[in-house]
Amino acid sequence: MSTKHAELIENFLERLWLKQGVSKHTSSAYGTDLRKFLSFLLEHVGEHAELLSVHSNHIEDYLLWRRQQGLSPRSTARSLSALKKFYNYAVQERLISVDPTARLRQPKQPQAIPHSLAESEVEALLAAPDCDDPVQLRDRAMLEVLYATGLRVTELVQLTFSQVSKQQELVRIIGKGNKERLVPLGETALEWLQTYENQGRPALTQMRSDYVFVTRRGGPLTRQAFWHRIKYYAQIAEIRSHLSPHTLRHAFATHLLNHGADLRVLQMLLGHSDLSTTQIYTHVARERLQQLHATHHPRA
Missing domain, CATH: 1.10.443.10 (Intergrase catalytic core)
Incomplete structure (x- = not known):
């Protein structure tokens, strides 16, 4: 991962912490999600792919690829949530003019009943x-x-x-x-x-x-x-x-x-x-x- 992308992700996570007070655990998970998406872009789009130059079809391809890999719907939903927050941040900071996730909706997740103890x-x-x-x-x-x-x-x-x-x-x-x-x-x-x-x-x-x-x-x-x-x-x-x-x-x-x-x-x-x-x-x-x-x- 390039220094430019590393700084971009770090700046986003810092803003997320300052504005929304997300926990270190959530922040770490979002960082991991963004790096995984970047890896997908570099492998499937090309070595010159950038986070700030993607279209909605790139994200749709990524979500489809995750399903094909057998990754859980819950983790995929969290990945999309991370991407939505990141691109919303990028629009607010005027790094991009159009949010590629704007029309993508979170899939409904079945509520998992938590296990308890007697x-x-x-x-x-x-x-x-x-x-x-x-x-x-x-x-x-x-x-x-x-x-x-x-x-x-x-x-x-x-x-x-x-x-x-x-x-x-x-x-x-x-x-x-x-x-x-x-x-x-x-x-x-x-x-x-x-x-x-x-x-x-x-x-x-x-x-x-x-x-x-x-x-x-x-x-x-x-x-x-x-x-x-x-x-x-x-x-x-x-x-x-x-x-x-x-x-x-x-x-x-x-x-x-x-x-x-x-x-x-x-x-x-x-x-x-x-x-x-x-x-x-x-x-x-x-x-x-x-x-x-x-x-x-x-x-x-």
Whole structure:
């Protein structure tokens, strides 16, 4: 990739962060999508192809090529989203006069029902860490906070003490799109957080850091490291259910609905900008109710 293209993509990602407050993870994904599209252009259009000299048919060819390669519709939709944002930026900056993606519409994606855990499985997962070990005490506190608040994993690992109000039992989160929300922490999670802060954290590191959950070097965990920890405890707890980095977030949402939470409240707690994103959890709750009915109703 030429220096010119590298600078162009970097400038776009920086503007995206400044204007829309996208996360590092999303920014990295968009950068990857643009570089993949550029590679396609260089291979199929010619070595002199440029991002700022494409037409809508080039993008249509790229989307068709992705389908032919068997790439998932969801990742292709995200690629198109990245291209739309990039060319919208290019028009605004007067780098081009016509947006080649203007008439291209996002394909409708089937809503994937998130996998969750039964409440008994969550209890087993939370009980898996050996809290005599400061690392596992930290992990127990992280799992408790995650299940109590439904935070995204990125929000959890980046949590700082300045975001936690012990007196009000709240955490203040700046989520996607730079939007702020207040999420109740709950007594149990707060107790584990206090135990970790008093016993586990001093044994882990003496380094000063505002991050709540730290490694022995004093820095925050990565998303990937915490995901490996979750899988480790799932093995100990003998949980066979499908797991993902957001499994406890999904469990938080599903269990609240099962216990009568309002969908609008859940939307606020999860930090969803659109209620339709939250409504997917009603499918999970409905399935659970049907299972309970089939199991316990005498005429089911």
